[in-house]
Amino acid sequence: QEQALSEAIRLNQIGFYPNAGKIAVIVGTAQGPFQLMTSDLKKVVFTGTLGQPRQNAISGKTTCTADFSTFAKTGTYVIVVPGVGHSYPFAIRPDVHKDVAIGALKGFYYQRVSTDLPAKFAGKWARPAGHPDNHVLIHPSAASVSRPIGTSISSPRGWYDAGDYNKYIVNSGITMGTLLSLYEDFPEYTKSLTVNIPESQNKLPDLLDEALWNLRWMLTMQDPADGGVYHKLTNARFDGMVMPDKAIKERYVVQKGMTATLDFAAVMAQAGRILKAYDREVPGLSDSCVSAAVKAWGWAKANPTLAYNQTDMNTKFDPDVVTGGYEDRDASDEWIWAATELYVTTKDDTYYTTVNLFPDDQTPLPSWPKVRTLAYYTLARSAKNLTPIGKKDLPRVKQHLISMADSLIQGADKQAFQTVMGKSARDFIWGSSAEAANQGIALLQAYRLTDAPNRTQYLHYALANLDYLLGRNAVGYSFLTGFGSKTPMHPHHRPSVADGILDPVPGLLSGGTNANAAKQDKCEGYTTTLADEVYNDKDCSYASNEIAINWNASMVYLATALEALQKD
Ligand code: 9MR
Numbered sequence: 129q130e131q132a133l134s135e136a137i138r139l140n141q142i143g144f145y146p147n148a149g150k151i152a153v154i155v156g157t158a159q160g161p162f163q164l165m166t167s168d169l170k171k172v173v174f175t176g177t178l179g180q181p182r183q184n185a186i187s188g189k190t191t192c193t194a195d196f197s198t199f200a201k202t203g204t205y206v207i208v209v210p211g212v213g214h215s216y217p218f219a220i221r222p223d224v225h226k227d228v229a230i231g232a233l234k235g236f237y238y239q240r241v242s243t244d245l246p247a248k249f250a251g252k253w254a255r256p257a258g259h260p261d262n263h264v265l266i267h268p269s270a271a272s273v274s275r276p277i278g279t280s281i282s283s284p285r286g287w288y289d290a291g292d293y294n295k296y297i298v299n300s301g302i303t304m305g306t307l308l309s310l311y312e313d314f315p316e317y318t319k320s321l322t323v324n325i326p327e328s329q330n331k332l333p334d335l336l337d338e339a340l341w342n343l344r345w346m347l348t349m350q351d352p353a354d355g356g357v358y359h360k361l362t363n364a365r366f367d368g369m370v371m372p373d374k375a376i377k378e379r380y381v382v383q384k385g386m387t388a389t390l391d392f393a394a395v396m397a398q399a400g401r402i403l404k405a406y407d408r409e410v411p412g413l414s415d416s417c418v419s420a421a422v423k424a425w426g427w428a429k430a431n432p433t434l435a436y437n438q439t440d441m442n443t444k445f446d447p448d449v450v451t452g453g454y455e456d457r458d459a460s461d462e463w464i465w466a467a468t469e470l471y472v473t474t475k476d477d478t479y480y481t482t483v484n485l486f487p488d489d490q491t492p493l494p495s496w497p498k499v500r501t502l503a504y505y506t507l508a509r510s511a512k513n514l515t516p517i518g519k520k521d522l523p524r525v526k527q528h529l530i531s532m533a534d535s536l537i538q539g540a541d542k543q544a545f546q547t548v549m550g551k552s553a554r555d556f557i558w559g560s561s562a563e564a565a566n567q568g569i570a571l572l573q574a575y576r577l578t579d580a581p582n583r584t585q586y587l588h589y590a591l592a593n594l595d596y597l598l599g600r601n602a603v604g605y606s607f608l609t610g611f612g613s614k615t616p617m618h619p620h621h622r623p624s625v626a627d628g629i630l631d632p633v634p635g636l637l638s639g640g641t642n643a644n645a646a647k648q649d650k651c652e653g654y655t656t657t658l659a660d661e662v663y664n665d666k667d668c669s670y671a672s673n674e675i676a677i678n679w680n681a682s683m684v685y686l687a688t689a690l691e692a693l694q695k696d
Pocket residue numbers: 289290291292451452453454558559670674675676
């Protein structure tokens with residue numbers, strides 16, 4: 129019988145590892161048998177029975193699963209459900225997510241500021257340099273004795289934050305922390321990845337080369353006179369939908385802030401210890417990073433109340449700056465993260481003891497305003513290199529990571545798509561794709577604790593969240609541009625809109641489903657209010673379809689770590 133493509137069959141559109149879980153979720157009331165067929169639809173290679181219908185707790189819709197985990201033969205296949213149709217094609221093979229891992233890392237290359245992207249590396253997305261950022265004005269809010277109003281600084285490089293062209297230290301914080309942690313957690317595997325960037329031939333791993341593009345920018349954001357770090361480098365207002373080289377409005381650095389300075393300290397401390405091993409390739413950079421971190425810490429101690437408040441800033445200074453706020457009044461978690469990274473790098477107990485690292489039993493899922501748990505990840509991974517004071521707390525750190533992982537997996541088997549992502553409607557926030565990826569990372573951090581009782585489950589559900597991101601979800605999109613059969617075609621991403629090329633820049637993670645998106649961006653075309661289905665593949669939908677470096681970093685971590693763990 130003829131089968132047509134059906135979007136009701138949701139699965140990872142890239143594929144599956146031979147020896148791991150493999151499921152598709154069918155939206156609707158189908159029952160009975162299903163088949164796994166070769167992608168030419170000529171041969172049935174496996175037959176199974178659809179699982180019991182279950183109800184999606186968020187939308188109320190009926191779904192069932194097709195489980196073909198036991199089938200392990202390498203190839204390219206489709207799932208066929210009689211009366212429903214066939215799925216998109218997918219592969220079963222080792223290394224199946226390697227291209228995704230490399231592609232998402234390459235996404236950062238496309239976000240580079242102040243440099244041409246030649247066709248050799250950027251293919252059809254080649255473009256001239258934008259934003260030299262060598263004449264950036266000191267916004268009146270940032271003026272100091274050494275840098276008075278009317279002066280400028282040079283602050284080139286970095287990555288564009290997202291679909292806009294500004295550069296924000298707070299969001300660079302978690303982005304860099306996530307990428308550098310990937311390197312520290314899986315050094316051998318990440319060294320083996322070649323991304324085809326201009327630095328691919330040098331002795332540094334491509335992951336670090338890419339991170340250095342942003343690290344060098346971050347270093348310029350510190351005022352050498354006092355150690356404080358500017359919150360962001362930005363236009364006064366967002367650019368239109370033009371290419372980077374056509375966006376030539378004046379740029380400013382705005383006032384120094386507590387969260388920016390502490391995030392900066394954490395990143396510089398972590399980078400400093402990693403780069404020690406590359407002193408020959410990047411002479412002195414490791415030391416510069418550590419001194420920058422120490423200086424930033426000093427500023428934070430001297431100015432503990434300076435939270436960035438954009439509205440407040442705009443009442444006092446001109447011009448008004450109305451670009452991304454990244455405001456966060458609670459810096460207690462940034463203190464914990466900075467203290468921990470400085471402690472682990474310098475082995476100076478004072479950092480550890482100045483801050484209460486365990487204010488309560490919570491282990492918040494990391495996101496740009498919540499970085500406490502990054503400190504626990506770092507303590508766990510550095511277990512062997514801690515001074516006695518840190519060693520003493522290790523059981524406590526492990527307890528945090530395990531209880532977070534246990535609560536994540538709890539009930540995931542009852543969720544309609546059998547993922548941790550989407551157990552609660554609260555997961556569907558602005559940038560929900562990063563929630564999914566960060567849940568996956570949290571599970572992998574706990575998986576790395578070899579004595580954790582449920583660790584095989586952690587790995588299973590981390591992979592399931594990658595399945596979510598690549599298509600097993602309530603909207604049926606693979607959220608990474610260019611990877612999968614149904615992917616975002618119109619992300620809110622200025623170069624993708626303005627370049628006149630049909631395909632968006634690849635390797636960028638769409639923010640994804642966001643229950644409140646319609647209210648937030650007022651883009652037309654939202655078709656539902658069901659929390660897990662509010663997604664709009666239009667470039668005006670910045671609340672559901674923008675891309676951002678912090679989201680991409682989590683995607684890079686999850687895909688790369690799962691690939692690395694396949695080698696075990
Ligand atoms: O990722 C940010 C999200 O958590 C906030 O809810 C949202 C609204 O404040 O802003 C997001 O960050 C945006 C930033 O402010 C500017 N560049 C684009 C970012 C992604 O949308």
